[in-house]
Amino acid sequence: MSNVFIAFQSNEDSRPLVDAIVADNPEAQVVYSPGLVKIDAPGRLVIKRETIEEQIGRPYDLQQLHINLVTLSGNIDEDDDQFTLSWKH
């Protein structure tokens, strides 16, 4: 199975995103390199607005992830509640 991944600028804003992803994706692997945090997961990775809101204690618009996004790989599906990366193969 191929990995999907998403990478963010490594800063205080993206920290709760990373924590939320790790909470909701048990097989996710997090790697830090200077300035960058990259999260790989086999086949599927989901980011949930609700989990992020639990982390930060205030409302969150999922589209805000654009601000710290660097790159990603996988088929994207987004609605108001979740952002998913996945492969079908």
Added chain:
Amino acid sequence: MSVAAIGSYEHSTHDAVKNFAHPLLYVAWDEHMIFSAPCCVTISLSTSLEDVVQKILPELYGQHPQFKNINWARVQWFKSATMFTPNMTASLAEHGFTHKSVLRFRTPGLEGIRGSCG
């Protein structure tokens, strides 16, 4: 015309022989890539291979420590990828070289700095 276009597509090319003072020849010493790419040389095709060796190649390749050790009698000569038997007094034209031909030579046993092809 194979290119997709919104209309007719008249054009001319830049590198016909008439645009140069002399025909263009590409020259390379294989396996000596401190000279990283083949060299462009404009040269009369009536130049003999011997004159190329005496007058052109030292200027292009003399900086290499192996250049002075070349045994010219053992050098292998190529027109593009095809090896040919040289007649050193014959001209480039007589050897079949034309505008935008490639002249390569190899020096078996001399394969660059410490055999690295550099």
Added chain:
Amino acid sequence: MDKRVEKNKHTLHDLYAAMTHDLHWETTYQPMDKVFPHDRYEGIKVHDWEKWQDPFRLTSDAYWKFQGEKEKRLYAVVDAFAQNNGQLGVSDGRYVNLLKLFIQAITPNEYYAHRSFAQVGRSLRGDALRIATQMKSADELRHFQNQTHAISNFNKYFNGMHHAPQWFDHAWYLSVSKSFAEDAFSAGPFERLIGLSFGFDDLLTRPLFASLMSAVAHNGDLSAVSVGFTAQSDTSRHMTMGQEAVKFLLQQDAANLTIIQRWIDKWFWRSYRLMTFAAMMQDYMVPKRMMSWKEGWDMFVQKPGEALFAELAQLGLRKPKGWEQACDGKHHISHQAWNAYYGFGHTLAFHTWVPEIAELDWLSQKYPDSFDRWYRPRLEHYAQLHAAGQRLNNQSVPMQCQTCQFPLIFTEQGSGRWTAYRETQHAGETFHFCSDHCEEIFSNEPEKYSQANLASHQILQGQCYNAGVQENTAGFDRQAAVLDFCQIVQGHDNGDFKNSEDALNFENWGAGQDPQEAQL
């Protein structure tokens, strides 16, 4: 963010439809084909434009909100860096040459992409896709501006950046980048979309804007890394647009497959060649090393690319023809490029140098299959020349590939021994190439590539001198005359880094990081 936003009564999907597809109307004053005259001639067939959707569902209002937020944050960093004399905190003065090559070769391409996608955004009759391409056009102008702003700080203190637009147009080594930009700019709207958003953005930008930028952070340039990372957040949308466009067009009509495949073959290969600059930057121009080009390739090109093409195989696509050769090239191209540009260092607008012994050791360790066999001996030879007060300076005019315009510095697949040569005839003239793939690009559209302006040939035709300069006059020096024409100041903008004005200034200002202390 600070501003409280009322929760939308509409879902993201509803809002997206309202602000993209639902804006469509069929024109009545003029027929649609006259309003959109350029989206049929490439042979691409579309039957239902509503089937293209942006997976991010980004609408114009959200676009401006988030881009504005990104710009505020970015310029806070860029301004703070400048105010704090951040240029004194980079690892080593040699690093600045990475920025010089960046503003010379990459930044102008951003501007061309902006222009290209403004035209795509006018040409395609699908509203949702048109909006996404217009966003890309605005994004690329942003990248051009961001890079120019950030690098302008370094321009106050170092040479080799002030004439980037003129060098882009005239310097021989930058024609690799200019021909890439103009190839896209003269292609049709669908080819630009697939070629640049998929072939380039989705397959090949990650090593330039993710792994290289991480190395830049490691070398203390917070300004550049912020520019690079935020640019790639935009490019994540572009690659998504490209990926969706590929799937959409393949599903719209079976006739599109051959065309799309050919464009992917072409633009993967042209993009791969352009990324040779990134390879050289990653392995040779970041003094404090992090990840090798080979490692970055594996992580950010090979693995995600294999996954992507496994997915797209379901729609009949195969990997690009040049895929295997490009993956083999990860062992070689950075070294071949640095070797070439070092030898031609006096013709460039940035400095070159021989790496230190510890740096050579790092390269030996990262490239066990190639570096010691082919490339280290050459660099050690150059170091020996330096020690004897000499330097290798390639005095010749290099042979260039007709398609990618790189000098023929690349070797046959699987070996560092034989320079790769290919040639073909067209309309009575011989043309030369660096590879099968560049030859195939030519042969598919010979009318286009036979017109290419090759710098080496233009130089030998006497087209690269200032007015009044004559070849057959006493004291004529062709190389000096060409540099004059290109507005490159010999020994000032170029030459060896050691003893350059940049190096002396960097030292006098007390700049740089102590290499011992600077280890992570």
